[in-house]
Amino acid sequence: MKTYKAAVIGLSHISQARSPSPLSLPSVDPMPRSHVAAYAGHPRVTLVGACDLMPAAIDRFNATWRDVHPATRMYTDYREMLDKEKPDIVSVITPDDRHADIVVNVANAGVAGIWCEKPIATTLADADRMIEAVERNGTAMTVSHTRRWMPLYHKARELVRDKTYGELKVLTATMYYARAMLFRNGTHIFDMLCFLADARPEWLIAELEDGFDGFDRYRGDGGNEISSEPSANAYIKFANGVRANLMMQKSNNLTNVIEMVFENGVARIVGDGQIIINRVDGGPSTSTRSAISIAQTLGHEDWVADRELGILSEIVHALDTGTKPMLSPPRAARQTLSILLAILESHAKGNARVTIDAGPASIAS
Template identity: 40%
Template sequence: SHLGAYHLNPQPAVVAVCDLKTELFETVADTWGQEFGELETYTDYRAMIERENLDIVSVVTSDHRHTDIVVEAANAGVKGIICEKPFATTVDDCTRMIEACEANGVLIAVDHTNRWGPHYDVAREAIRSGSIGEVQRIVATLGGPRAMMFRNGTHLVDGVCFFADSEPEWVFAELEPGCDHYDRYLGDGGRDPATDPAVSGYVHFRNGVRAFVNANKSQFAASFTFQVYGETAMLDVHNSRVIRRDRNNSEFLPFEAHLYTRIPACVADLIDAIENGSDLLSPAREAKKTVEILVGFLQSHARGNVRVDLPLPPGH
């Protein structure tokens, strides 16, 4: 949880929480009262932003309810924002949030948690060092009942962008059966998998990398994997291991556990960027690439599985 992540980082002091479900305030007090003391509670985020002298705001609302909160927090002058994934469900909403943050000098990190994993570190270092030669193809697979395009597919597509290390130029895609009317996001914020379809998609990147995105809710076993194919070798990337394979050998690439991973690492990353000017590992403009690809997938399917060029024009 975000509260747990702030607890694990020694610098921040949590002072307030906001939720429409007031019964959760008692749960927060019971769980975190000893660590944080008595917190101010709000049901209106605008009141919280106005009354509290906040340095950082975490936005952990439903997938399609981030934008107004982020924009108002940025305009109020907070120093940093952590926004849950997916960053947004429209490209226009991404643009609104980025413009508000950049206009006010506010840093915003998007919680694509795998970016802070040691397996991602080792894999991208192998790619950038030339260990597998120039990257040619990426095959990304997500399986299980919640292999939803926006809710969890956002992690898969973000991983593709992380390893491709380039700008997406065009896409095409096909959604799961029964979703021909999905020309835009029609989900309920990430709760019901039936409202957020799985997708099979293709992404062409500016540097020539071609990526195949495969999500399947009815797959026999849950999975979240990447195969990154280079000219001379390939990487098999899983949560617990990274394997390099070439024509003659297979080897596990060693990595050490990080002090912080996932949300705690996101918090630490944002604090370091605020205090020391370091670059964010998961900035908003990177997260916008993922949203643009996902919306491009929707547009491709709705138009008969055609190629859709990126970036998308306003109105998407």
């Protein structure tokens, strides 16, 4: 089987955190998971290069990963790294406003696969030039909206597609975290609402957290500081008639719940670990737990491969087969970004109804 050379640009926590568990077990949940851990866990990918502007980040890599990635060469200039290492796959893990130039340059350099962190960019213009570059170069690019690789969410979407309980009518989501920030973490849940609604978002009305009235542009500085970004509440209409809302609240809880209201039942996805279904036809209520949630209960958190290792596996599959990753393509990530930006616009216009620039019709979810 073909093997692939990989490189990472940006060496922060999500890039290079290492789980204390044995490395023979793919580290997937709970955190820390990371790009470098996924490269360690995939038998057909070798991490040949890693790059950061900051010496301290490079020192952290050397202190944390040398036993596992002994031959990885370190760089402070990613163009030099691309030139010397000629990687097949590149991770882009820089702050959000620095994804675009790097992705365009990596695609133009002829790299076959790109694994870009979320949100894809901070403006639609940036997202569009990234999409143009990867489509022109035939690059297999995917964006780290990680729940798209969790089997539990695919099970939930099957309920929509199979109409098991009739048509989906409403999605109600809540996100109560200390770090319930619109772009930093909200992007994951808004992306999931698109995935589950299985249709284009058409319009929304929204408001931002109190005290953020002047927040009309996201600078994309990485979101490390909670007060740098608001939470938001939004109501979205999808093209297939589904209505969705998300209530975000910065609080000392750690829960996200998505309730899916069908004609003949309600499915509740709780904390990424469980789907609880209540039927209205008298049939038994059921509960499905994800493999990860079962593993956590048993105290074996690290055995199930999804999220980061799943993302890498999909890129490898795309390179093996000459196809493109399907689960989180750049056009779907652009659609999610267009929701986040429409939320800012709605708030700035006094909670007005705003049409969502959802891009081409070919991206349904």
